[in-house]
Amino acid sequence: MPQFRHPMLVEETHDERSRAAFIASLREYTMSDLYPKLRRHYEQTLAPAYAAAHGKPPESPDRVRAVMEGSQLYTGYSLLVRGTQELLWDTLGEVVEKQLPILIPRAAAARATRGTLELNPRLPIPAYTAAVDIHVMPGGFHTEITDDDLFAGALYDRGVHVFAFGGLGPLNDEMGVATAAAVRRQFPDIKPGKILDLGCGAGNSTLPLADAFPEAEVYGLDLGAPMVRYAAARAAVLGKSIHFSQADAAHTHFPDASFDVIVSNLLLHEMPRPAIMDVLRECHRLLRPGGVMLHHDLLGWPEDPYDSFMMSWTTRHNNEPYERASGTLNFPKDCAAVGFAEEDVFVVAEPGAYMEEVYQVSGIRGARKRGTS
Amino acid sequence: MKRRRYANGPVRPQYLDSPDADRAVMMILALTAEVSALRERLDTHEKLADAGKPAATASVESFEVPETVEAARAAARRSLIDRVTRVLIEPDIPRMTAKKATEEA
Numbered sequence: 001m002p003q004f005r006h007p008m009l010v011e012e013t014h015d016e017r018s019r020a021a022f023i024a025s026l027r028e029y030t031m032s033d034l035y036p037k038l039r040r041h042y043e044q045t046l047a048p049a050y051a052a053a054h055g056k057p058p059e060s061p062d063r064v065r066a067v068m069e070g071s072q073l074y075t076g077y078s079l080l081v082r083g084t085q086e087l088l089w090d091t092l093g094e095v096v097e098k099q100l101p102i103l104i105p106r107a108a109a110a111r112a113t114r115g116t117l118e119l120n121p122r123l124p125i126p127a128y129t130a131a132v133d134i135h136v137m138p139g140g141f142h143t144e145i146t147d148d149d150l151f152a153g154a155l156y157d158r159g160v161h162v163f164a165f166g167g168l169g170p171l172n173d174e175m176g177v178a179t180a181a182a183v184r185r186q187f188p189d190i191k192p193g194k195i196l197d198l199g200c201g202a203g204n205s206t207l208p209l210a211d212a213f214p215e216a217e218v219y220g221l222d223l224g225a226p227m228v229r230y231a232a233a234r235a236a237v238l239g240k241s242i243h244f245s246q247a248d249a250a251h252t253h254f255p256d257a258s259f260d261v262i263v264s265n266l267l268l269h270e271m272p273r274p275a276i277m278d279v280l281r282e283c284h285r286l287l288r289p290g291g292v293m294l295h296h297d298l299l300g301w302p303e304d305p306y307d308s309f310m311m312s313w314t315t316r317h318n319n320e321p322y323e324r325a326s327g328t329l330n331f332p333k334d335c336a337a338v339g340f341a342e343e344d345v346f347v348v349a350e351p352g353a354y355m356e357e358v359y360q361v362s363g364i365r366g367a368r369k370r371g372t373s
Numbered sequence: 374m375k376r377r378r379y380a381n382g383p384v385r386p387q388y389l390d391s392p393d394a395d396r397a398v399m400m401i402l403a404l405t406a407e408v409s410a411l412r413e414r415l416d417t418h419e420k421l422a423d424a425g426k427p428a429a430t431a432s433v434e435s436f437e438v439p440e441t442v443e444a445a446r447a448a449a450r451r452s453l454i455d456r457v458t459r460v461l462i463e464p465d466i467p468r469m470t471a472k473k474a475t476e477e478a
Contacts, residue, residue, distance in 0.1 A: 014417065014434050018410035025450040026402070034462060041464055076461035079388035083399040087406065090378055097376045133380035145376055319382040 003161040004170035008107060008234045010096050010158050019091050020162050026084045028165040034077045041073050042306055064309040082136075082317050088162055089137050089155065096154045097145075104148050107233030117232040118245035119225050126248065128272050128322070129223065136319045141201065141224035153230020157202040168204070171238075175265045176205025179296045180212035182348045182364050183261055187292055192216045192260035196286065198249040198279065199223075199267030203231030203242065205296075209263070210240045219259075221247040250278035252286065259286050262293040269297050269326040276326060281338040289371025299347060300361045301327035311361075331365055340367040398461065405457050409450055416446065 003009065012020065046067050051057045058064045068074040096103075111117055125142050133140040137152075137159070145151050160172045168174045176197075183190070192213055197206040200220030210218045220242055222228050228244040235242045247253055249267065262283050268276050283293040301324060302308045311327070314320040332345040348364040388395050417436045418428040426432055438446070 014414055014436065015410045018413040019406045021413075021446070022406040022409040022450055025447060026454060029451065029454050029458075045465065071465050072463050073465065075388050076458070076463070078386075079395060079398055080402075080458060080461065082386070082388070083395075083402045086380075086399060087402050089380075091403075091406065093376050093378070130381075132382035136380040136382070138377040138380045140381065143377065151376060317386055319380060321383075 001166040007237045024165040061309040110233040110236040114241040150230035152226035172204040176208040180208040195261040196259045198264040205265040219243045257288045260291045265296045272322045273325040284339040287369040292368045294366035298327040335367045344368045
């Protein structure tokens with residue numbers, strides 16, 4: 001499904017569109033074709049060969065790793081996926097960079113029409129994210145390459161669509177839609193006045209909150225100034241009034257008890273455990289009594305040695321070093337450690353959870369803060 | 374204004390027997406994207422000609438790809454990828470060396 005061409009989306013020439021389409025096809029080929037083929041090869045050939053030699057199948061992720069790294073199919077798969085990822089950012093980055101002189105003033109004009117944007121040039125970028133450009137995206141979410149920069153935001157909005165070969169919908173928002181629907185369905189008694197989206201990126205998952213709760217004031221925050229500059233402009237051209245700010249989800253500038261609902265989408269798995277704990281603690285501080293937090297991300301870590309090994313592929317090959325930390329939380333106890341009651345922790349079965357068919361351990365979980373407002 | 378073209382973080386993992394071989398594969402991927410883009414541009418020329426229109430730059434750039442044409446292009450991209458990546462993703466089949474084959478013959 002093609003991406004919705006809103007006025008902030010980078011414009012592409014005929015050849016640029018074709019290059020992006022080729023990269024999306026490569027992504028689809030590796031994920032929809034090679035990924036299941038690899039599992040079949042492991043189950044039908046590699047694991048039985050190992051069992052014949054050792055008397056039992058590989059019993060740990062490390063053993064699976066040794067088997068897989070000796071396989072031409074796995075090596076070829078990994079090189080293709082990594083190569084596609086680098087090609088994606090470089091190819092789309094070239095287009096975005098070329099268009100910055102048009103996009104930057106267009107964004108400023110759009111932001112003046114609705115919504116708000118608050119930047120914090122003195123915000124410290126945490127070492128854990130400054131050291132590693134997540135997803136091998138050069139510059140990560142926060143690097144600025146010019147004045148009033150929005151490069152990272154424009155690149156991410158286009159890049160996610162190509163990466164997911166359109167699988168998150170024309171607005172890259174299906175995760176956010178599922179999260180917003182979960183709030184409505186699970187907590188019909190909550191009539192949120194203020195909602196906060198943590199690690200909002202280009203705002204793809206923030207806008208569905210405004211659609212689901214038209215009466216609410218919706219806020220989005222992200223570490224990256226280029227992200228929120230772009231997100232604010234994108235929201236404005238799509239007709240949504242949203243308050244974006246550059247902030248660290250672990251230590252925000254909002255006063256205590258500011259929000260009825262706090263959500264995040266695919267944020268926690270890019271954070272090391274101490275930062276995740278800080279985010280959970282910050283959610284408890286920011287929620288009003290009776291308010292809820294929902295995190296759409298990993299729910300656990302697979303026990304099966306093959307699944308566990310394949311889950312950690314992104315850590316070794318896609319600059320996502322902290323993924324295991326979010327998958328191995330003891331979520332109820334960790335929530336209790338920051339002030340929630342353990343029995344107020346929940347997991348939501350919501351259709352549309354990210355890559356559920358691949359990872360089988362992703363979904364939405366959260367906690368409700370005690371009390372009534 | 375200059376974007377960075379490499380990512381901060383751990384060094385790129387090594388996949389084949391040398392990092393140079395990995396680089397060559399990545400270069401081939403970029404070139405294959407270019408072949409695909411050229412093929413699609415040629416297809417646009419053909420579609421315009423089929424409709425009796427001149428393939429001027431502006432009409433190529435503004436060509437709206439009909440759904441059936443896009444489906445055919447997607448299939449062609451897929452075939453191209455299959456052909457280019459075939460040897461990279463061969464399943465692990467035990468192969469007889471030429472020497473051993475000669476000995477057994």
